[in-house]
Amino acid sequence: MTPEPEETRPIRLLLADDQALVRGALSALLSLERDLDVVAEVSSGDQVVAAVREHRPDVALLDVEMPGMDGIEATAAVRAAFPDVRVLIVTTFGRPGFVRRAMQAGASGFVVKDTPAAQLADAVRRVHAGLRVVDPALATESLFAGESPLTARETDVLRAARGGAAVSALARALFLSEGTVRNHLSAAIGKTGAGNRAEAVTIAEGNGWL
């Protein structure tokens, strides 16, 4: 447990989550803490920087899964513009790759949505104090599953192939030759250890490479 601050001013918080219900609920949860103060709520990554500029929070709580700019990109944008704002990432999925990318983007912490509610406020306080907060199990896992082995193009193609589109459609969408698409897919399949595209997609998604 982090020692409760005695008489400092409250920690100013910004919440970003596309699901209004979750956002509101988190707000209610954190507002119960006397030393925390939710000063802004936004529903997409694009709004984060503007909201930070306007409300000057100490800590930004960002969801990874958001429309428009995702949590990772938003992290980078915030850190670039306001280096003293700490970022704490919250997410549904404990994808190893996400942790790594979030940290590289300048996040101070990473919390999965199935950690106990009581720990969230504590994580916020730790982050505000300059500490790093990462679920230990997730941290070790993210060391094992390293950087994405996929090249930029392979990632593009694989991402475009998620919905189950045919090679011809992918080629049109990406302005590539069909042969090239198949080569990239083949490379991605090889690197992921999969037996076909669909499996490659699930493996890559599971590792946070997409």
Place this chain on the structure above:
Amino acid sequence: MTPEPEETRPIRLLLADDQALVRGALSALLSLERDLDVVAEVSSGDQVVAAVREHRPDVALLDVEMPGMDGIEATAAVRAAFPDVRVLIVTTFGRPGFVRRAMQAGASGFVVKDTPAAQLADAVRRVHAGLRVVDPALATESLFAGESPLTARETDVLRAARGGAAVSALARALFLSEGTVRNHLSAAIGKTGAGNRAEAVTIAEGNGWL
């Protein structure tokens, strides 16, 4: 707005959601309402019936996505054992098929996670009062996208094909001939209007047929 009850006893609530953080946050949010009382929280569908038996809530708030028994199955189980307990389904995805199946299972309401937080308490009150609560947009959509056109076996095969397994693997897993697997897949592809398995999977998932 539903008229606030003046001097009745509070509505007893049960919360079921596998993500502890969300569960705790919802609990905090709903506990702010004077006429609501969260009397139990569980993290999986299997625990729901037992918790209902023990705590006798008026309303059960169930997430659809849960390990073990999902929210729909849990709804049916609760309604069978305790007919006067109302069920309100909460979910991330507004899959049309989910709404239909939830209602058929005996749910009284269906709320998507991106509705404003302020409306949740109201939805609970309405459900408790015996009314049905469904997002209007979702309701009309769920009328259009009707019952799943897939047969039991087709659903099995398509579900097994989600990860991207090859026909040979599916055949082994389901104890079927490879030809039969391909026939079922072909039927599913035709019925979903897809061009291949992967697309059929995404379409079926999008409609809540899996």
Place this chain on the structure above:
DNA sequence: ACCCACCCGTGACAAATGTCAGCGCGACGA
């Protein structure tokens, strides 16, 4: 008794997919 839908299987065919070798180009570091 009949029809019908579903299930499981076979066999054969066309199309899509995955693999491989090889080519040129540009960028980047040694």
Place this chain on the structure above:
DNA sequence: TCGTCGCGCTGACATTTGTCACGGGTGGGT
């Protein structure tokens, strides 16, 4: 400068996938 790597392209090949026609079996309705 050279070697390496990513990128894009081609062409050829084996395998997988999707489709279709067909048959047999079961069980539920009318």
